[in-house]
Amino acid sequence: MKDNRLFVFLLALSIIPFFTFAEEKLPAKKGEVQILIVGLNDNIRSNYYYDASIAEETGINADSVVKKFNTIIAKNIAEALPKSACKFIAENNQSTHEELADKIEFHGEGENCNSSLSKISVDTYREVLNKENAKYLLVINQHYLKRQEQPMRTVFHIVSYTLYDQDQKEVLNGNQFFTSMKLESAEKIKQISRKSTAKIASSIARTLEL
Numbered sequence: 001m002k003d004n005r006l007f008v009f010l011l012a013l014s015i016i017p018f019f020t021f022a023e024e025k026l027p028a029k030k031g032e033v034q035i036l037i038v039g040l041n042d043n044i045r046s047n048y049y050y051d052a053s054i055a056e057e058t059g060i061n062a063d064s065v066v067k068k069f070n071t072i073i074a075k076n077i078a079e080a081l082p083k084s085a086c087k088f089i090a091e092n093n094q095s096t097h098e099e100l101a102d103k104i105e106f107h108g109e110g111e112n113c114n115s116s117l118s119k120i121s122v123d124t125y126r127e128v129l130n131k132e133n134a135k136y137l138l139v140i141n142q143h144y145l146k147r148q149e150q151p152m153r154t155v156f157h158i159v160s161y162t163l164y165d166q167d168q169k170e171v172l173n174g175n176q177f178f179t180s181m182k183l184e185s186a187e188k189i190k191q192i193s194r195k196s197t198a199k200i201a202s203s204i205a206r207t208l209e210l
Contacts, residue, residue, distance in 0.1 A: 033210055035163070036089045036134035037077060038101050039070025040141060045109050048147035049183065057183035069143050072190045073159055076197035077138070086205040089132055099128050100137070106160075110144040111175050113160035117168045125168055136171065137164045138204065145183070155180050157189075159196065163204055172207045176200050 044054065044066055055062035071090070078088040099120075106115040117125065129137060141160040148154055156177050163172040176196040184192065 032085045032087050033136065033208060034087045034089055034132070034134045035136040035138050035204065036096075036129060036132045037074040037138045037140065038097065038104070039066075039074055040101050040104055040106055040115065040139065042066060043106060043140065043142045044069060044145065045142055046145035046147070049145050054145070054183060058189070059185050068186055069189070070140055072186060073140055073143065073193060073197055076190065076194055077201045080194075080198040080201035081205060084201075084205050084210060086201070086208060086210040088138065088201065089134060093132075096128055096132065099124060104139060106139075106141045109142065110146060110158045110160070113142040113144070113175070114173055115139045115141045115162050117164060120168070122168060126166060129166060135166055136208075138162075139164065153181060155183060157193065157196075159193075159200070161200055163207070172204060174200070174203060 044051075046054070049057075051062060051065065054060075054065055058065065060068050074088075074090040078090040080088075103119045104115050104117060105119065106113055108114055125137075129135065139162045141162055142158075144156075144158040144160070146156040146158060148156070156179055158175055158177045160175045161173070162170060165171050176199050178193050178196040180188075180192060
């Protein structure tokens, strides 16, 4: 009986370190550069749609529209370049979100949108990046829904983004867009935004020469 208890105890000790290791952030492989993606709060704007109509037409719960849009764009970017040394981390940690996204401001709309890290101390900023083993921060500044009626009804989804280095210096600012005839479901948005999000990922990889 004692031998059985000793075996179970030793087995438990061997398993515990494994689960502890699994929860840790893995360091980047040699030659890889990790980039943390953060989508800002309340960053959906439009020249036509308002919050309730966006929720109604997309079928997304009104309280989840911003998070859903940011998640779709972030995950598409993260999956765009599987063979590149440029590795994107689609942020899903609540504490990371509170430390960064809650304090980042954006200004302007559509193609003229940008963000600012002025309310985040350099020490806090670096601490968050280090925690995620990231060297850069990619901010999804805004998702602008521009509807036009002529020559045919079209919705332009303009995604604005800014890339920052470890010193909070802006490395790249830009935007990409994709179109639809109307506001689509989350699954459809994920599909039709792949080409544009891949362009964002490729532009960043070229800028960083990766």
